[in-house]
Amino acid sequence: xxxxxxxxxxxxxxxxxxxxxxxxxxxxxxxxxxxxxxxxxxxxxxxxxxxxxxxxxxxxxxxxxxxxxxxxxxxxxxxxxxxxxxxxxxxxxxxxxxxxxxxxxxxxxxxxxxxxxxxxxxxxxxxxxxxxxxxxxxxxxxxxxxxxxxxxxxxxxxxxxxxxxxxxxxxxxxxxxxxxxxxxxx
Numbered sequence: 001x002x003x004x005x006x007x008x009x010x011x012x013x014x015x016x017x018x019x020x021x022x023x024x025x026x027x028x029x030x031x032x033x034x035x036x037x038x039x040x041x042x043x044x045x046x047x048x049x050x051x052x053x054x055x056x057x058x059x060x061x062x063x064x065x066x067x068x069x070x071x072x073x074x075x076x077x078x079x080x081x082x083x084x085x086x087x088x089x090x091x092x093x094x095x096x097x098x099x100x101x102x103x104x105x106x107x108x109x110x111x112x113x114x115x116x117x118x119x120x121x122x123x124x125x126x127x128x129x130x131x132x133x134x135x136x137x138x139x140x141x142x143x144x145x146x147x148x149x150x151x152x153x154x155x156x157x158x159x160x161x162x163x164x165x166x167x168x169x170x171x172x173x174x175x176x177x178x179x180x181x182x183x184x185x186x
Contacts, residue, residue, distance in 0.1 A: 021150065021151040021152075021174045021175055021178075022151070023147070023148065023175065023178045023179070023181075024147070024148050025146060025148070025181045026144075026145075026146045026147070029139065029146045029147075031179075031181060033081065034072065034081040034082045034180065035072060035081055036073050036074070036075045036079065036082070037067055037073070037074060037075070037080050037081065037083065037084050037137075038074065038075055038076060038077040038079075038080035038083055038084070038140075039077075039083070039085070040084065040085040040138070041077060054161075055168070058165050059086050059133070059172065062169045062171075062172035062173070063084060063086070063172055063176065066176035066179075067176070070176075070180070077140075080140050081139075081140055082138060082139060082140055082146070083137070083139075084135065084136070084138075085135075085136045085138070086133065087133075088132065088133050088134070089132045089134075090129050090131050090132075091130045091132070092128075092129055092130075093128055093130055094125065094126070095125070095128070096123060096124070096125050097123065097124050097126075098121060098122070098123045099121070099122045099123075100120070100121050130152050130153070131152065131153055132150055132151070133150065133151050133153075133168075133171055133172075133175070134148060134149070134150040135148070135149045135150070135179075137179065147179055147181070149175035149178060149179060150175065151171045151174055151175050153167075
């Protein structure tokens with residue numbers, strides 16, 4: 001019974017996904033001046049193949065939709081007001097939980113804890129990954145970073161392509177909710 005409860009707790013913790021967003025910007029920048037954007041073109045030696053091209057396309061589509069909804073139009077890099085880029089990183093985390101349980105009646109609890117009943121200790125170790133997705137906005141004239149949004153999420157394995165797209169759309173929506181920042185936020 002104890003093993004089943006421990007397994008259920010691990011599965012429940014593994015199923016939890018909490019998005020933790022963060023963002024920062026240069027308060028000296030007037031974001032209302034920006035009406036156009038372009039993606040930063042990554043210089044590659046190959047003929048267009050990217051290691052994770054499917055995920056990259058999902059991120060581009062999600063950011064494009066968010067910026068379009070905010071009235072910011074996609075143009076070529078030379079005429080864009082701002083440039084957009086994204087970065088990802090994965091961190092491995094380990095949680096170690098120890099549970100102590102006391103079984104049986106213990107009339108002497110507090111004085112002699114070992115009389116009556118028994119104590120068992122169970123330790124569980126859970127390794128998981130935290131993905132961080134960062135979206136950067138750069139002023140195309142000054143080439144300086146003016147806004148960065150990021151979000152962290154636990155990595156869920158074996159997602160379908162539709163679930164991956166939905167997850168990216170949700171994450172980008174939360175990151176871009178704070179772009180452009182309001183003038184009084186600085």
